[in-house]
Amino acid sequence: MSTKNSYQLADIGRHNPIFSQIRSTVETAFYGNNMHHVDDIAAAYHRATKDPGTVITDLPIYRATDLGLPADAKMLIANTGKVVGRTAQARRILGNPGVSEADMAGRLRQALFASAHKDFITTDVLVGLDEDFIVRAHLAIPDGFANNLLSYMLNFQPITAAYQEMFDRSVAYPEGDIYIYADPTYHDPDYPDGLAIFDPQHNTAAILGMPYFGELKKSTLTLAWSIAHRHGFVACHGGLKAFHFKDKQDQVFAMFGLSGSGKSTLTHAKHGYKYDITVLHDDAFVINRKDGSSVALEPSYFDKTNDYPMTSDETKYFMTIQNVGVTLDDQGRKVLVTEDLRNGNGRTIKSRYASTNRVDKEAAPINAIFWIMKDDSLPPVIKVDDPVLAATFGATLATKRSSAENIIGNVDRNALVIEPFANPFRVYPLSEDYHDFKALFEERHLDCYLLNTGFFGDKKIPKEITLGALEAIVNDTTEWESFAGLEHMQNLKLADFPVDYANADYRNLVATRLGIRANFIDQYQHNNHDQLPHEITDILVHLQDQLKQPITK
Numbered sequence: 016m017s018t019k020n021s022y023q024l025a026d027i028g029r030h031n032p033i034f035s036q037i038r039s040t041v042e043t044a045f046y047g048n049n050m051h052h053v054d055d056i057a058a059a060y061h062r063a064t065k066d067p068g069t070v071i072t073d074l075p076i077y078r079a080t081d082l083g084l085p086a087d088a089k090m091l092i093a094n095t096g097k098v099v100g101r102t103a104q105a106r107r108i109l110g111n112p113g114v115s116e117a118d119m120a121g122r123l124r125q126a127l128f129a130s131a132h133k134d135f136i137t138t139d140v141l142v143g144l145d146e147d148f149i150v151r152a153h154l155a156i157p158d159g160f161a162n163n164l165l166s167y168m169l170n171f172q173p174i175t176a177a178y179q180e181m182f183d184r185s186v187a188y189p190e191g192d193i194y195i196y197a198d199p200t201y202h203d204p205d206y207p208d209g210l211a212i213f214d215p216q217h218n219t220a221a222i223l224g225m226p227y228f229g230e231l232k233k234s235t236l237t238l239a240w241s242i243a244h245r246h247g248f249v250a251c252h253g254g255l256k257a258f259h260f261k262d263k264q265d266q267v268f269a270m271f272g273l274s275g276s277g278k279s280t281l282t283h284a285k286h287g288y289k290y291d292i293t294v295l296h297d298d299a300f301v302i303n304r305k306d307g308s309s310v311a312l313e314p315s316y317f318d319k320t321n322d323y324p325m326t327s328d329e330t331k332y333f334m335t336i337q338n339v340g341v342t343l344d345d346q347g348r349k350v351l352v353t354e355d356l357r358n359g360n361g362r363t364i365k366s367r368y369a370s371t372n373r374v375d376k377e378a379a380p381i382n383a384i385f386w387i388m389k390d391d392s393l394p395p396v397i398k399v400d401d402p403v404l405a406a407t408f409g410a411t412l413a414t415k416r417s418s419a420e421n422i423i424g425n426v427d428r429n430a431l432v433i434e435p436f437a438n439p440f441r442v443y444p445l446s447e448d449y450h451d452f453k454a455l456f457e458e459r460h461l462d463c464y465l466l467n468t469g470f471f472g473d474k475k476i477p478k479e480i481t482l483g484a485l486e487a488i489v490n491d492t493t494e495w496e497s498f499a500g501l502e503h504m505q506n507l508k509l510a511d512f513p514v515d516y517a518n519a520d521y522r523n524l525v526a527t528r529l530g531i532r533a534n535f536i537d538q539y540q541h542n543n544h545d546q547l548p549h550e551i552t553d554i555l556v557h558l559q560d561q562l563k564q565p566i567t568k
Contacts, residue, residue: 017148017149017186017187017190018151018188018190018191018192019190019192020151033217034217035116035214035216035217036116036117037116037221038214038217038219041123041194041196041219041220041221042219044127044135044196045137045153045196049131049133050136050137051134052138054138056083056084056165056169057084057085059138059164060085060088060091062161063093063161063162065161066162067159068093068094069092069093069161070091070092070094070349071089071091072090072091072348072350073349073350074333074349075087075088075090076334077331077332077366078368090333090334090335091334092335092336092341092351093335093336093337094337094338095226095227098225098227099337099359099361100227100229101229102211102225102227105211106211106213107212108213108215109212109216112543123196123212123221125203126198126203126223127196130157130201133157133198133200135156135157136156136160137153138153138167138168139154139174140154140167140171140172140174141171141178142172142193142235142312143243143310143311144172144312144375144376145181146181146184146186147186147310147376148185148186148246148248148303148310149178149185151182152193152195152235152238152239153194153195154167154195154197154235156197160197160199160226162228162335163197163199163226166231166335167231167232167235169315169334169364169366170317172313172314188245188246191217191218193218193235193239193242194218194220195219195221197222197231198221198222198223199223199224199225203223207224208224209223209230210223210224211225211230211234213234213237213442215241218242220235220237222234227337228317236312236440237442240252240301240438240441241442244448244451245443247303247304247305248303249301249448249451249452249455250438250451251269251300251301251302251309252299252436252437252440253298253437254269254278254282254297254298255269255295255300255377255381256268256282256293256294257292257293257295257374257377257379258290258292259291259292264382265382266382266383267377267382267383268383268385269302269385270384270385270387270466271384271385271387271412271436272386272412272466272468273437275319276387276389276414276437277387277481278298278437279297279298279316280478281385281387281485282294282296283297283370286486290489293372293373294372294373295309295374295376296313298317299312302381304451304454304455307380307381308376308377308379309376309377310376311376314375315334315364315365315366317362317364318362318363318365319360320339320353320354320361320363321360322354323353323363324353324354325350325351325353329369330353332365332369334365337362337363338360338361338362339351339361339363340352340353381459381461382462383461383463384409385466386408386412386437386463386464386465386466387412387414387466387468388412388469389431389467389468389469390413390431390467391467391469392524393467393528394471394507394514395466395471395480395484395509395512396467396481396484396506396507397464397504397505397507398464398495398505398506398507399463399464399465400463400503400504401502402457403550404463405461405463406452406456407532407555409435409449410436410452410547411433411536412433412434413431413433413528431531433535436452445545446548449548449551464488471512476512480512484507494507494508495507497516498516499516501562502557502561517565522562522563523562526558526563529559530559533552533555533559536551536552
């Protein structure tokens with residue numbers, strides 16, 4: 016059995032590393048008289064239809080009974096208020112500088128006491144879809160937020176008989192189950208924008224004052240990734256697809272990028288059905304460091320609705336939807352108004368049936384990683400052939416903020432920002448991720464590519480260019496040239512996107528962007544107890560020095 020939620024009496028106490036002050040506080044709440052357990056998806060659906068804020072559409076859920084839902088189940092909508100995205104500033108992670116366990120525990124006790132006379136609903140799910148990696152998670156949320164409970168059960172894996180058997184025979188870890196306590200109605204007076212308390216070493220979180228479903232999903236993934244990281248896996252916020260061949264080695268590509276970067280589009284692209292393709296997932300998976308295989312953490316997809324009007328075939332696979340509009344069609348049916356007309360970051364839980372070529376484990380070892388950037392100094396595709404530089408670009412992944420984030424304060428969404436490995440949900444030292452990914456490049460000889468899915472200069476890079484580049488890499492028909500004379504970097508030659516690498520202004524722009532990356536590393540070193548290896552700064556400075564040298568075509 017993978018993770019634990021019961022113990023021998025002799026194993027209960029301070030001496031057991033599974034227990035902690037925060038974990039004990041949260042878990043205790045799950046046994047209160049005000050907690051009511053929801054056993055299955057059908058019961059959760061029934062509760063969700065009764066919530067006052069629910070909109071029951073007239074759109075049937077595809078293959079409802081296969082998903083454990085009633086045969087006549089309809090897509091349900093639940094909308095929140097002003098905030099329609101994740102609030103990163105609310106996160107307080109035990110172990111980080113300035114985060115006091117005693118302070119957070121006191122605030123948590125106050126939140127629990129304030130809600131003790133409120134009815135809550137709870138459920139259990141599994142995170143990870145193969146016996147190589149599968150852990151159990153528990154959620155508690157106030158009654159009245161049954162839509163979030165239902166979405167949680169649909170997003171992760173409900174505990175059916177078959178999955179219980181898988182869990183029972185899975186690899187055992189010396190870890191406790193994940194516990195998530197959520198109360199969107201409680202607001203700590205010192206944290207008016209919400210408070211998310213994480214005890215990652217003990218697989219526990221409390222999400223206070225934030226009704227957005229994405230907080231529940233990402234907090235659970237945060238803790239599951241942390242468990243995986245401690246037990247021989249690389250935690251991945253990205254997508255993974257495999258191209259299978261009979262006459263040559265399979266090509267397994269992992270794509271890392273923040274919401275809105277194009278990672279889902281690239282992961283699910285069918286490429287005109289020219290290849291035998293399988294998709295693991297487009298958002299959350301783990302890579303086994305020993306054999307290079309990968310396991311998906313979720314059966315479903317938490318997708319933006321912006322690109323899916325009612326005429327889109329994709330809406331067929333929606334189950335629950337958040338923060339979208341509703342209107343009547345010409346048949347008098349309640350249908351969706353998407354395309355982010357009502358607000359930004361409309362979202363849906365899409366069923367696994369949206370991918371006809373879906374797998375839950377990819378046994379073929381990964382052989383290429385793509386860092387998806389939005390940096391207008393970069394051409395559409397660059398190949399990196401040095402493990403240190405490949406991991407460095409992952410640790411300094413440059414992108415733009417997306418509508419999935421609730422930004423507090425005066426922040427420019429268009430400014431270039433660094434999000435290491437496209438994972439803002441890490442709760443362990445960044446240096447450990449760096450060494451994990453460097454080991455993949457160094458020991459498993461992975462290829463590395465940088466994909467710019469934004470603008471190159473003032474010219475937008477269409478998705479067709481990026482998809483064509485992926486096919487050229489798969490077919491080994493690429494033509495590369497040295498990127499601005501820099502060591503270990505070659506850009507893909509594309510007629511529509513020539514690189515004037517002799518232009519002094521362009522070289523200065525690339526050097527400036529490398530400087531942003533180097534400054535990020537320097538600031539990280541000064542602001543964290545964790546220390547990244549000097550080789551990161553050294554290689555970035557070396558590239559900047561090379562750019563100061565003139566080059567001729």
